[in-house]
Amino acid sequence: MALMITDECINCDVCEPECPNHAISQGEEIYQIDPELCTQCVGHYDEPQCQQVCPVDCIPLDPAREESPDELMQKYLKISGKA
Structure with missing residues (x-):
């Protein structure tokens, strides 16, 4: 899922x-x-960095954008030009 x-x-x-x-x-x-563009930092980090630094915990998963870990990796590869 993408984050929101x-x-x-x-x-x-x-x-x-x-x-x-x-x-x-x-x-x-x-x-x-x-x-x-959101891959939940898949391909870069183990955890979404925005969630790690947010002081008010306002960055949940977007239930309207369900994506599997494989789909997130494919999106990362496409965005990064490594596909």
Whole structure:
């Protein structure tokens, strides 16, 4: 699954620079995650880095974007140009 940022986001700016796929950007009111670029850090790290640094725990899995670990790896390979 891709991750999503909920409206509990306090715009602290710590998640954006941690994303290796540049999937996080400032939205109109809060940060947002592009589900086409989010691999939950598969291919880069063992755990999603944005979740690790978020001080308010507002980055859950997006239930509308179910993806298996294999699908996340394939997305990483495509994004990184290693496919």
